[in-house]
Amino acid sequence: MKILYISDVHAAVDNLNIVMEYTKENTPDMAVVSGDLVDFGFLKKGIGIHPETNQRILVRDIPIYEPYTLEKYQNLFGFLFDYAQRHEEGMQRLSNIYDMTRAVYIVAEKISQNPPEELSEDDIEQLKEFKLDREFDNIEDIVDYYLSIVDFAEGNMDIQYDCIKDILDRSGVNYHVLPGNYDKDIQETSLKDKDIHRKTLDKDGLIISCFGGANDFERGDIAIEGIPLEITVPFKEYVSRMRTTISEVFNFLIEEKPDIAFTHIPPRGNEMDIGLAKRDPPMQHPQTKQAMFKGSPGLTAYVKQGFTKLICCGHMHGGVGASNVKTEDGLAVVLNAGSLDHGYFTEINIDDETKEVDSINLYQIKPKIIQTDNSIDWKEELDINNVELLIKYVIRPDGNLERIKLAKSILEVNDQDMY
Helix, strand or coil, rough: CCEEECCCCCHHHHHHHHHHCCCCCCCEEEEECCCCCCCCCCCCCEEEECCCCHHHHHHHHCCCCCCHHHHHHHHHHHHHHHHHHHHCCCCCCCCCCCHHHHHHHHHHHHHCCCCCCCCCCHHHHHHHCCCCCCCCCCCHHHEEEHHHCCCCCHHHHHHHHHHHHHHHHCCEEEEECCCCCCCCCCHHHHCCHHECCCCCEECCCCEEEEEECEEEEEEECCCCCCCCCHECCCCCEEECCCEEEEHHHHHHHHCCCCCCECCCCEEEECCCCCCCCCCCCCEECCCCCECCCCCCCHHHHHHHHCCCEEEEEECCCCCCCCEEEEEECCCEEEEEECCCCHCCEEEEEEECEEEEEEEEEEEECCCEEEEEECCCEEECCCCCEEEEEEEEEEECCCCCCCEEECCHHHHHCCCCCCC
């Protein structure tokens, strides 16, 4: 069995087209796309049509047009957050960022259906602290404006989901998707029939469990500059008031005990859990100087149980590749597929009889390089001929990885930061 594994598409439909072209001669039995399918709701990137090939391509730096700007959204949200704190019983007791943000959205929808008669004097004073682009006489108008901006962002995201679905459907590949921290509930998109979040699949006796989303364990859900957090998929993992760790991903996987697990977030504290550039070390705590990882401690705790021998993730773009992790009874393998936006994708090869993973191939779609006397330029005219096998990982019977390096990645060719 061959599984095509992709993560962190970030609306890079040009690269997705190339991967699907690659599958025509290297057909997988199934494909899994592990989150962050789209990019910004308040557009920094968008989808365009190539004038010659008519293929969908990624267009960067599209200007955000009036009246829907990120700044206006943030100011409106700031006022409504403050309003909800003062008027809604129970808001003060919420500690998780996602819960607080979702509560603001729920409060806004509640107000739109049953608006108060007028703003209080405290509300009017608070309005002055937020730089709103117009004057408001009542809370209903503020809420309607806020909800219209959230709807606008959702609409931009839906365009990207529709485009990704079209490319994947046309490939004929049997594919599944799960959400990342950039995504809204896949059930609310055109890809809903392909959603495998919190689901377990049986593929000819191979048990595969999937859990999407990601958060920052210390701070709560990740606030992304271009996407309203209110509509993203929650990833609930935090320390409770009783100082115990609550982890939905741990609870889900310990119940399922699959052969392979697909998640968006990596396990915490390993080579697959580092930042934006492969050569960067983990971030350090400003006081303790200890490494600050962003993966899931609950997922790490599950991996150490030894029930699952391959955990496939993404999220941390700099952690691309595979490595061993010690378990209670041996070794597991953690695979970070990297970001398709940066050209990375993988193949997982599984023995049909034993259901053991034989090998993993890591590929990169490389731009053409134009070498001049003193510099290197990158030419972004990509096709299937730009696909290169970087590393082949062979998994030995004892679980040890043998790493066979076949080519250099873009970052190793030049010190220029391609991220």
